[in-house]
Every structure is written in C-alpha cells, then in structure tokens.
Amino acid sequence: MNITILAVGKIKEGYLREGIKEYEKRLKPYCTLRIIEVEEERSQDEPGPAEKEKVLKREGERILGKVPRQGFKIALCIEGERFSSEGMASKIEELALRGISDITFIIGGSLGLSDEVKKVCDIKLSFSDFTLPHQLMRLLLLEQIYRWFKIIRGEPYHK
Known part of the structure; x- marks a missing residue:
C-alpha cells in the first residue's frame, strides 16, 4: 500500500516533528509513506471573506498541482464523514481488495x-x-493510519 499525505505548510513545532518521525518509523512495515508539503499562504490573523477565499484558492492550486491522478483521494475536513478506527480500517482494506493501492490524504x-x-x-x-490545528492533524492522521493497519492485520495495539 502506498500512502501519501499532501499537506499545506511545514511542521514548526519540534514535538510534532518528533511524533511524526516516530509514526513514520512505525509505518515502514505496513506501507510506503510519502509526505508532500506545499507552501502555506500568508494571511491576516482574522481574514475577511475575500482574503480567506484568495488564500484557499492559492493553496488549493498548489495542492491540485501535486495531487496524484491515480488512486483514492481523501480530503480531511470538518464537514466530512466520520468513521470509527475499525470502520476506517475496513474502508482501507476494502480499497486494497478492489486493487487500489495508492491512497492520498489531503490536509x-x-x-x-x-x-x-x-x-x-x-x-x-x-x-x-x-x-484542530492543521499541523497537529498530520500527527493524528499518522497515528490513525498506523492503528488502521494494526487492525487490518489483527495485531494488538494499545488502547
């Protein structure tokens, strides 16, 4: 399985970088992991609607320039569908059974x-x-991907 995380911005906090490194290491036996970062657009702390739209458009263009054509694409967003860890593990397993081996998560x-x-x-x-802060989301996603693979393989994982 090939997992790509396509994310806006660089991880600034050391503790997040350390956690991300840990889960990258843990995931090596389960998948090929690739993390692609695109530049974050600068904006005011409280952007108005026009500025917000401009920022989203520019970041979106950068993301779309890196989104793989092949595979299954998952956008992480608050209005999205919710799954339990077991439910998402089943979804990943279902994709694999359908021959889909490339999954891209977009943050x-x-x-x-x-x-x-x-x-x-x-x-x-x-x-x-x-x-949730978008930088923290990357760490949370990696932990869940690891958990999903443990569930798929029937391996124990602490609760």
Missing part, C-alpha cells in the same frame, strides 16, 4: 481546503467537530 492549511480540492477527492473525512 489543508489553517483555513481549510478549497472547494476545488474537495471536488477531486473520493471522500471527505472528519476526525471531529473540534477545530
């Missing part, structure tokens, strides 16, 4: 994802109604 910047990016995705996935 937007601090303002989310543009509608254009969401339209090219096969599903939208929500982790919570909570607003």
